[in-house]
Amino acid sequence: MNKKVLIIFCLFILVLKINAQNRNSYFKKVFTEADTLRGNLSKYRTCFDVTYYDLKVEFNIENKSIVGTNDIYFEVKHDLDTLQIDLFDNLNISKIEFDGQELKYFRKFNAVFVIFPRTLFQETRGVLTVNYDGIPKIAIRPPWDGGFVYSKDDFGTDWLAVSCEGIGASIWWPNKDHLSDEPDSMDIHLLVPQKFNAISNGNLVSAIQINSKQTDYHWHVSYPINNYNVTFNIGNYSHFEDTLKYKDGEVLKLDYYVLSNHVDTAKVHFQQVKPMLRIYDKYFGKYPFMKDGYALVETPYLGMEHQSCISYGNKFNIGYLGGRMPDSMYWDFIIIHESGHEYFGNSVSCKDHAEMWIHEAFTTYMEALYVENTLGYDKALEYLEYQTQYIKNLEPVIGPMNVNFGEWNSSDHYFKGSWILHTLRNTISQDSVFFDILRTFYDQHKCGFATTDDFVKLVNEKAKRDYTNFFEQYLYHPSIPKLQFRSKKNGNGIILTFRWSASTPKFDMPIKISKNEEFAIWLNPTTEWQDVELSDIEEDAIRFDSRLYLVDLQRVNDNFK
Known part of the structure; x- marks a missing residue:
């Protein structure tokens, strides 16, 4: 690389760093090493790609604890002897195994660094088995504050679920907890007391009584899935189903799981699902997870977009718990919004x-x-x-x-x-x-x-x-662009002077103005002042339609620079 190219490259890197610093200067939070371990793609994460999870979790509802095992199937992308997975440090790891051998590891905050006895070379495939247990964090304000949610239904029966978007799925099971890596598919085993149903993502493969007290609910996810979308819902659920037939004849399975005393209400309220899915099909195509089906599951918190297992806690209201909706509209915000997240x-x-x-x-x-x-x-x-x-x-x-x-x-x-x-x-x-x-x-x-x-x-x-x-x-940038303008009479019309005021020096955006429904003209403002002559219009007749653009307007006087 010659000196000139090197200088240009260094200047380019400097500009990138300055832009990043300028952008981040709006945020006042001081980030910690724990934040970086959770959010950064270090070499201990980029060195492997997760292809499949086989998660097994046993629930002790009485003492709010779990015992679990996760088989992490992975492919080596770069030679490695250490990799990072994640599990919250309030949960205990009993052992980690690879090829039948127990591995050494160390923990730093919620990161777990697993040390292999030999180098694993690129394209190697393997399975890492993590055995763990403990009492997961309980959510204070779900779904915004992540964790387990313990509640009771109307009959006093235990009812529990989880939400962990943001805080991360490692709050309750070990995984590579970064949004950039999803398994291609996944199996989920939920071991629960016999009196409960256990609902999770994808399709129910089996529900097997494994002893006199427990049932193993086995669910299979056929598609890539965000870790935070992996979920469970445990309670006294009733199930009803429907189907949606697309124009080409393909059929989507619709499953609904609600508390037993809400079935009749849900059958009426959930009728808005099929028209909604047809509208989304119009713009984006069929429901994305056809093999796994669409499901709404009643939950003891407001809602979350858990893949093929949407958490629904809007209490069969319109809007957002009955509010946050224009008076003339009568649809369920949680159904429409969370389904859009699919x-x-x-x-x-x-x-x-x-x-x-x-x-x-x-x-x-x-x-x-x-x-x-x-x-x-x-x-x-x-x-x-x-x-x-x-x-x-x-x-x-x-x-x-x-x-x-x-x-x-x-x-x-x-x-x-x-x-x-x-x-x-x-x-x-x-x-x-x-x-x-x-x-x-x-x-x-x-x-x-x-x-x-x-x-x-x-x-x-x-x-x-x-x-x-x-x-x-x-x-x-936090601010929105402001269209500054002034006008002066010019014969039977006006001269309109205008520009954008914005945090981005080269900001430009066309915008339409009008004097009535029949007359409209496009302006192409930049951050430099411009003039345009408009005929047959009074100074106070100019209109900017605030329903079309997210901008501020500022009429200025002749002395404004």
Whole structure:
């Protein structure tokens, strides 16, 4: 490498570091070594790829403890003699085995470093068996605070479940706890007292009485699955089922598990599932996990998008526990939102928790598409306007990378992210192009991973315009762009002067203005002042449609620079 190339390369790296520092400067949290061990892809993680988990967990409900074994099937990607798995340090490891030999290991915070007696070479395949036990963390405020959830049903019978998105599945079972690695498939064995049912992901393979007191519920997942999506629901469940037939004749199995005294209510309330799935099919194709089926499972907490086993705790209400919904709308927020996650979150997954907007923003915009297809476009705009009250602009939508970041001070990665997509739709101003972008993004990454850069690249390609600065502003800075403008009379019209004020120096975005329903004109503002002459219009007649763009407006006087 010659000196000139070396200098350019070093400057490029410096710019990347400065951009990263500038972006992260909005976040005040001081990250620890434990955060890095959890969120970073060190060589002890990148050296192997998990291909399959075989998890067995026995539940002692009375003392809130578990005993478990996980067989971790893996392939070596780079020669290794040590690798990292994860298990919360309040859980005990009794032994770790490989090829029939007990291995040495050491623990640091919630990371477990497993030491092999010899080097494992690239492409080697093996099985690591971890035996463990203990009392998992109990969730204080599920699903936002992860852990086991212990409750009672209306008859005083024990009812328990788990939620661990964010905090991680290693809160209750050993795994490679990083979003970037999913097993290709998985088996889950839940050993529970005989009086209970145990519901998990995928298909029920068997329910076998193994002694006079316990039943082994064996579930199989046929697709890649996020670790945090692996779940259990234990209680006195009743089961009913239905099917959805797609236009090509393929049939999707629908399973519903609710407490025994809620069956009649659920049979009516869950009728909104099939129309919803047809709407999602229109935009993104069939339900992503056809072989495993779709399931709603009643839970003692509000809800979570557990793959093919959606946790439902909205108490058969409309909206969000009966609220957080425009008065004219009558659908169950948890069903519509969590089911949307089967597409974005479960099928298309981000690689780092900092980019959770890929899960949450896309799914939140799917809610608006659901409204658009059931109640019409104007109602969808009404629903989107309702979302704006939850947009705070306190910090960027995308968080710091490589630290398992999840401590946003707002829900902007949901609602602002949804509005970013809505703004993009109206900036492109061709629904055929916008929806082609969404569908292509989904198709390219289904049952896999996607990054923000993947989406930006696709938008630029499909829209035939560079939206890099658009996403830089909306995703990496807390403030939204402000359109500054002034006008002065010019004969029978006006001269309109305008520019964008934004944190991104080169920000540009077209925006449509109007004076009435019949007349509209596109402006192409940048961060430099521009003039445009408009005829047959009064100064106070200019309108910007706030239902279409997430921007601020500022009328300035002639002295404003």
